[in-house]
Amino acid sequence: MPESPHSAIATRPLRADARVLVGVLSVPEAADIAAPETFAHWRRLTPQATWLPIALRETSYAGILSGVAEALDRTGMTPRQLILLGEGQLARRMLELALRGELPCGGIVAVDVAADALPFRIVPTVAAIRLVVHRNDDAPQGNLIGALRAADLDARIINLDLTAGRGAEAAAASATETFVLELVATIGRRTTDGAGDP
16 A cells, blocks of 8 residues: 555654644545655655644544544644645535634635535634635536625635646645645734644
């Protein structure tokens, strides 16, 4: 069985001076967000962050909440120090939990999430929301993006054109990296200043 790319980010021991925890949500049967070398690159660019794979036993809302709580307990960090990174349906559920006020964290980077309308009203959150959304010209834009733009949130969205072919993967990785680096710097400053506790 090939080694999971996420195992490559767990080799560094947890540091007492880390101010940010980047939790990468994953499940065994899902595609990985990035290759091991990409994670190694991101980790080198964020020395103030601890990167931790959060391997979920189940992808339900309860499973996500449980996995995140275990990661925070394991590292001794608070929700305001946490950035969650996820992809696809798992990222959509993670995002919905945060927008319902059930998953406090400092930030979320959600890649390739469905842009369907939310089945609830957005609850105000201090979490910084970053979306990398794939689209194609045949699919109408969903109501998720409109709802985020209308809400009083720190939300940024990058729409990638699926018709770009192979270039879409590189563009998604670049957009994700940009958001991750930005949030690590922002959350690091917030936790140093003592502000932004969800």
